[in-house]
Amino acid sequence: MMTDTQDNELIVFGEHNVHAENLSIGHLVTYFPWTKLFNASGMAGAYPALLYTNEKADALYEVVSSLLGEWIVSGDPWIDLSLVFHDVEGGQPEGDLEVVLSSHLNEEDIMPVPSLFLYDMGCYLLEAAAAWIADQEAYGMQTVIERKDISRRPSEKGLRLVGHWILKAIEC
Numbered sequence: 001m002m003t004d005t006q007d008n009e010l011i012v013f014g015e016h017n018v019h020a021e022n023l024s025i026g027h028l029v030t031y032f033p034w035t036k037l038f039n040a041s042g043m044a045g046a047y048p049a050l051l052y053t054n055e056k057a058d059a060l061y062e063v064v065s066s067l068l069g070e071w072i073v074s075g076d077p078w079i080d081l082s083l084v085f086h087d088v089e090g091g092q093p094e095g096d097l098e099v100v101l102s103s104h105l106n107e108e109d110i111m112p113v114p115s116l117f118l119y120d121m122g123c124y125l126l127e128a129a130a131a132w133i134a135d136q137e138a139y140g141m142q143t144v145i146e147r148k149d150i151s152r153r154p155s156e157k158g159l160r161l162v163g164h165w166i167l168k169a170i171e172c
Contacts, residue, residue: 017082017083017084017085017095018081018082018083018133018136018137019081019082019083020079020080020081020082021080022075022078022079022080023078023079023080023081023129024072024075024078024079025068025071025072025077025078025079025125025128026072027132028079028125028128028129028131028132029068029072029128031127031128031129031131031132031135032068032124032125032128033124033127033128033131034047034048034061035047035050036124036127037060037064037124038050038054038057038060040120041056041060041115041116043056043057043060045057060113063112063113064112064113064116064121066112067111067112067121076103076104076105077101077102077103077105077122077125077159078101078102078103079099079100079101079102079125079126079129080099080100080102081097081098081099081100081129081133082097082098083095083096083097083098083133083137083167084096085167094166094167094168094169095137095166095167095168096164096165096166096167097130097133097145097164097165097166097167098162098163098164099126099129099130099133099162099163099164099165100160100161100162100163101122101125101126101129101159101160101161101162101163102155102157102158102159102160103118103122103157103158103159103160104157104158105118105158105159106118106158106159107119107159118159119152119159119161122159122161123150123161123163126150126161126163127147127163129163130145130147130163130165130167131145133167134167137167137169138169141169141170142169142170143167143168143169143170144167144168144170145165145166145167145168146165146166146168147163147164147165148164148165148166149163149164150162150163150164151163
């Protein structure tokens with residue numbers, strides 16, 4: 001069992017299954033899919049090289065980084081995740097990953113970039129969480145994550161997104 005500096009964050013690793021409640025998005029920042037964000041914003045290229053060749057990319061990076069920092073400090077949004085491994089033919093483990101992003105924010109809250117919506121940021125954070133857990137669970141193997149779906153779920157308190165992935169381990 002691992003606890004973070006926040007008293008209410010609990011990450012349980014065991015028997016190859018993982019469950020995390022109230023996971024800080026601070027864990028996920030290094031896995032944020034910047035290239036996808038830039039490409040979706042009409043900027044061709046890959047992160048981080050794009051920052052040095054495109055002023056719009058650099059400006060977007062600064063704004064989104066600041067927003068992520070604010071969210072980390074406030075603890076909103078937060079992530080819950082569950083990864084359950086099962087054996088498959090061939091002996092390599094495969095896992096079903098569910099990531100839930102919850103927030104008191106809603107789409108009416110003003111985002112710092114007019115073309116960027118809370119839903120989009122939530123989807124990027126879900127992808128970052130999937131990449132983070134794949135890296136944490138690698139155990140010397142290469143892991144591949146395949147996105148199944150991301151859906152918006154009803155919530156009285158704000159945004160709630162649920163994403164599903166399949167995590168596969170491949171021997172190096």
